[in-house]
Amino acid sequence: MGRTVGRSAEDTRRLLLDAAGEVIRNRGVHASLDDVARLAGVSKGGLIYHFASKDELLLELARDLLQSFRSDIVSQLDPDDTMPGRLTRAYVRALFTPAEDEAAARKALALITQLMTIPAVAELARLDAEELRRELDADGLPTDVLVLVTAAADGVDSAPLWGASADGPEYRRLGDRLIELTRRPELWNGLPWGEG
Amino acid sequence: MGRTVGRSAEDTRRLLLDAAGEVIRNRGVHASLDDVARLAGVSKGGLIYHFASKDELLLELARDLLQSFRSDIVSQLDPDDTMPGRLTRAYVRALFTPAEDEAAARKALALITQLMTIPAVAELARLDAEELRRELDADGLPTDVLVLVTAAADGVDSAPLWGASADGPEYRRLGDRLIELTRRPELWNGLPWGEG
DNA sequence: GTCTATAAATGGATAGAC
């Protein structure tokens, strides 16, 4: 093994991926490797040792983000919840949960959008979205309810992307209400399409 | 006046803005001025004559896109509709209207997201979003209904951003139903929060 | 395992011809 500085190669990769996320969120995908390296506290040469090219760094970053979004959802699954729609509720909770720190999952989708300009990332995201959609489809809710609830959650989550802010109390309450809607079949008839 | 090629300066600007949109949609904000100029059929020098810098080009492009989104909404206003929520309905219709061609409005938001990495654009978008929100707030719907409906519309509109596609029949129907929801106050009590 | 130095390419912007 070579000369290390008191941390493992894995730690350095993690450091670099986090730095890349932070830099790209703010400056876009065309942020330089130098910026990323500097923020991570390593040199550009050091970065290139861990990620052979910029595209590889960005692809790994995308993979990492998609995976962490997935585990966000899983961590929101309620063990005591056995009703249909439990994955959908976890999805809503994941999207509405404010990030612990600023750099974390909250802005992950804005970052993904930047990364989507790389074809390999776009393909990865498409496959991931398709699989998640299949799992949600199998979650036991009527399609109409599922579509409404996930669309509303997506909308709140994506608001910051075009300059809007969705952190007022009315948005915070919407999450609870969407979850309640998935839990109470008697309300589905009150929706515009439930009566025919 | 200088040497022209059979079109006005305005035409050339339009040509350049369209080309910039097309190129940036596909290659991201770091696409080169050369690429933009080439697609528009002018030289890089020609481009720089019309837009003094790259940032100016991008800012103008953002302004153009926000404006065209605004007129999309206005064009969806129903002159016969005098009920509260008419702007909200126009908003929903605008977001649910499928793009004429693939490259057009459907990807417009992906483009905006790219542009948002430029600070001047981010500020522009923020102001624009705030004003639209004020207008929607004054549209006569209860906050809870407005928030649900606009969030759902935003969600559908933004789905392509992360690889999902929202063009199935279930999504096409959601638009009609959201609009119906804004029109029928008697349904609002059927929503999870309408009963207390 | 990480650094410095540098090669090679590209991009933004200017100057001036036409």
Add this chain to the structure above:
DNA sequence: GTCTATCCATTTATAGAC
């Protein structure tokens, strides 16, 4: 009003030292 030529800064990536 647009083009060519060119300058300069930036950036990715390589080579090799430590």
